[in-house]
Amino acid sequence: MSIAYPSSVGRNIDEIIRTIDALRLVDEKKVATPANWKPGENVIVPPPRTTEDAEQRLHEKHEECSSWYLCKTKP
Numbered sequence: 001m002s003i004a005y006p007s008s009v010g011r012n013i014d015e016i017i018r019t020i021d022a023l024r025l026v027d028e029k030k031v032a033t034p035a036n037w038k039p040g041e042n043v044i045v046p047p048p049r050t051t052e053d054a055e056q057r058l059h060e061k062h063e064e065c066s067s068w069y070l071c072k073t074k075p
Helices: 013-029 051-057
Strands: 043-045 071-073
Antiparallel strands (some): 043 071
16 A cells, blocks of 8 residues: 655544555455445445346345445444
């Protein structure tokens, strides 16, 4: 990971820590984090890759589903 900007611009350590937490979670759980995600908030379940996966998604329990394609769940 690289964050580059002029030294005259202040750093936000909270944002760097949030980004590291998100990267770890994404790698460990194979999920995605939405914009402005904070630890403990719901994450995005990856979209189904096959028709069978899409059918299975209909029977899974997730915290939020706006469609069979986009669901969020607890990490």
